[in-house]
Every structure is written in structure tokens, then in C-alpha cells.
Amino acid sequence: MIRKVRIYTLIFVASILVISCRNSASSTADNLSGDAVSLNVPTGLEIGNRAPDLTFQSPDGKQLTLSDLKGKMVLIDFWASWCMPCRVENPNLVNVYKTYKNNKFKGGEGFTIYSVSLDKTKEAWLEAIEKDKLEWENHVSDLKGWEAEPAAIYHIEAIPANFLIDGNGIIVAKNLRAEALGDTIMNLLQ
DSSP states (O other): HHHHHHHHHHHHHHHHHHHHHHHHHHHHHHOOOSSSTTOOBBSSTTTTBOOOOOEOOOTTSEEEEGGGGTTSSSEEEEEEEEEEHHHHHHHHHHHHHHHHHOOEEEEESSEEEEEEOOOOOOOHHHHHHTTTTOOSEEEOOSSSGGOOOOHHTTOOOOOEEEEOOTTTTTTTEOOOHHHHHHHHHHOOOO
């Protein structure tokens, strides 16, 4: 009899744990953004992975978080003021931003750029933003150059480098430059 009570007690406790875990998972799923399919997508750096989240300081000291841009197509762009190939690519980024910032996409509404600078001085960083007319508001840097934490998270070994993510934070393309960037974004229009 005592054995049966212990077994029933264990079954009861296990049932409570299972129900609790289901409710917790359901609640977590409700709080997470994205559809049910994307909840099972692993975080990584390959196309089809969920992009690792980033939170770093803007030039005015405000914390800007990549996942706050959910719902938009976002180009995560790694660059620096001292990088000439980056500076040559910047006019293309400006053009693509102006062209597509208000468009609807298959995987998001609107387009923006989350610029991650590998600069070491705030002055050079700000001067390049102004000179190149990088008018989007999502500029971040920890001013550590090649030792920058976002560069380590994204395994950046050369710049310019970029990742295009959809409205659910899923990487849909990487290292797009010149016409390839505009063509890819145009193909994702709704």
C-alpha cells in the first residue's frame, strides 16, 4: 500500500512538472517574437539561422538592441571609418536604405541598417557617419577596433561584412555588396 502511494505521489509530481513545463514553454513562446516555426531555428551565422542578438552603445550613449528592430528587414553591417572598401560601399548602402526603408517584404515591413563600427575613436566614427551621410539611426560601437565584442560574436575577420536578416531575425543572405545587395532586397519585396 505504501509503495502504491509513493508511486502515485511520484506520478502526480511528475504530472505537475510536465504541466508546469508546458505552461512555461507556452508562455515563453508567446513572449518570443516570430512564428512557431522560427522558434525552433538555431542561433548561428549561417543562412537560415537566427542571427545572434546584439546590444551596444550608439554615439550618444544609448543602448541599441538588434532584436528591437524585429519586424523589419535589417542589414547588420560591419565597417570602420579607416576601412576604404567600407567607405566605398557606403554610398551604395545609403542608396539601398533610401530606396527600401518604407517597403513591405516577404519577411518584414520596412528596411533599416544596424551599423557596427570597428573604430577605436568616437571622433573618427562620427566624422565618417556624417561625411558618408549614413542617415539611419542604428549605429553602434564599443570602440575596441578589431577587439570589438560584436565582431567576435559574428566571427568577423575582414570588413566590410554584412548579414541580411528578415523580420524574424533569420539570416537570409550574407556579404552582399554593390548591386547584389539591391538585387537581393528587391527580390524579397512583397
